[in-house]
Amino acid sequence: MANFPGDLQVIVPNLHRRYSGVTATNRMVAPRLARLFRAAWFGSDAPEGIARLSVADFLKLWRRKAPLIWHARRNNEMIAGVVLRALGWPLKLVFTSAAQRHHTWITRWLIRRMDAIIATSEISASFLKVRATVIPHGVETDVYAPPLDRAAAFAESGLPGSHAIGCFGRVRAQKGTDVFVDAMCRLLPHYPDFTAVIVGQVTPEQLAFAGDLRKRIEAAGLQSRIVITGELPIEEVQRWYQRLTIYAFTSRNEGFGLTLIEAMAAGSALVAARAGAAELVVEDGVTGVLTPPGDADALVAALEPLMRDPAAATAMGARGRARVLEQFSLDAEAARIGDVYRPLL
DSSP states (O other), rough: OTTTTTTOOEEEOOOOOSSOOHHHHHHHHHHHHHHSSSSEEEESSOOOEEEEOOHHHHTTTOOOSSSSEEEEHHHHHHHHHHHHHTTTTOOOEEEEEEEOOOOHHHHHHHHTTOOOOEEHHHHHTTTSSSSOEOOOOOBOTTTTTOSOOHHHHHHHTTTTSEEEEEESSOOSSTHHHHHHHHHHHHHGGGGEEEEEESSOOOGGGHHHHHHHHHHHHHHHTTTTTTTEEOOOOOOOHHHHHHHHHEEEEOOOOOOOOHHHHHHHHHEEEEEESSSHHHHOOOOBTTTTTETTTEEEEEEHHHHHHHOOOOHHHHHHHHHHHHHHHHHHHHHHHHHHHHHHHHHOH
């Protein structure tokens, strides 16, 4: 970057050691922002397509005159921004909130010290108690895209059957993994062409929860047809989306739920619990089917017609892909964030 860091306009901090959904969304949009502004990433897990800001370069920005965007997505990043500005860094503070819950006093205090607030949905905005700009997350539609041949993509997995139904995310109750397993134990015996795949990390504190799921799967005699992959590299996760005929979003509560638009972008039919951004993203009955969170009966009722008619699932997936291209691309997200940045710069 020419004259870096003196001509810098935007810092994208990622002050969180563990890779998370917030990190994933930040990594996706940051390179698009770097096409619109002179931007740099500060912290771990830097993606390609954006410069990295070292601590030494960051220190050179102290007492600089020109304003500099600091775009936080977590409390610790807001705290850092407030402290750094008090110490003389010329920061304009922006915060993006995806949370759909009442905030703690410290979060409310920090939010009031931001120069601009972004919410990822109207529901998230309703909990902020301050004026916010609603900007939904976007997805890389060239990466999360339908395969040339979905049957061949699934065949690569070596799993039984000819169709996959997936549920992605860390294996825990908040993600509704148990609801998905219950539904699969009821449906798969009637649909031998389908295999269920759970792609996600089992953390040490969730070993007992995951062990209980495996016991249920074994009791149903479905060990070969309900597969828990564990954590996978992102490239392999992207390939798994392309193998799915149907995606089940089963979260009981969620910030935004990026897997919604990732699955839709890949052309999978979507059945989604009404959590996170599901009602914003999904046109019920058109680009997906909405169900109550935590309701295995409703999930079974929504999945069964699609499993019975994979052609209908394919058609729904195509409509979902078209909706993502129109409303939830990374370019659209970055452009809207840019509209928030410009008045501050």
